[in-house]
Amino acid sequence: MELFDISGRVVVVTGAAGGLGGAIARGLDRVGAKVVAADVHEPKPPLEDPIAFLRTDVSRRSEVDALIEETCRRFGRIDVMVSNAAVGGGAAAEKETEEGWDQVMDVNAKGPFLCASASARKMIPQGGGCIINIASVLSFLGHPTAVSYCASKGAVAQLTRTLAIEWAKYKIRVNAIAPGFFRTQLNAGMLASQAYLKPIIAKTPLGRIAEPDEIVGTVIYLASDASSFMTGSIVVVDGGDLAAGGYTDQTLPYIYDIL
């Protein structure tokens, strides 16, 4: 359908060796976008041709700048930046280390900022573009044992709103997606625990954990002209989790049990 057509658009996806990033890179390739996949780790198994892979640490400005330069050298432009790379953080708040906090904030909050600003420096003279940040329901909710992660995802929401306002005049739309629970490496440990999984499923109206491919449609929507009047939005993709009120007295005891 033309409204959702992103064929030929040049898209960078960070964290593309991971669950959601890999699904996004493959999903956008399938609909004809030119995809550059970036990650600190090589995707295993490798992403299919013609998806290009560029090893990049999103927390380092020089590497992010090189990623965008190389993308523009190969493809002539950058139309869409999907800032998806992130790390988890699993400490009780009073035990979180300075190094742990810094690492999570560097990748999850500074990374999307560096990716957005390097992309915008190309998109401004190009006449526009799209930035899609992957936030989280934990941009809105607190979660015990995830103080740095929640703070970083709150930052992603505010980054999205601020850049949307600042760059609207350049026709750069900046939106975010806030996933609920998707089955990936990021939460594999937690989801392996029935004590955690059962109440999560019980409190999610759609009654299940999502598969990585279920994020792709929203990315295509935000990258395409179908969302031409959207900027500064955070689209929640969570099976109704947030609508149902997040963590409840049913789930919290299980989380505290794991602590």
Ligand SMILES: NC(=O)c1ccc[n+]([C@@H]2O[C@H](COP(=O)([O-])OP(=O)(O)OC[C@H]3O[C@@H](n4cnc5c(N)ncnc54)[C@H](O)[C@@H]3O)[C@@H](O)[C@H]2O)c1
């Ligand atoms: N899985 C979920 O349930 C869930 C829920 C809410 C939000 N999210 C968000 O979705 C995004 C993708 O998460 P995922 O579940 O696919 O996790 P994942 O662990 O499968 O993938 C994350 C990827 O980011 C990469 N990465 C880590 N540090 C990096 C760095 N410095 N530079 C470049 N790449 C780096 C990792 O190598 C990995 O491939 C993240 O932003 C995450 O916070 C996921």
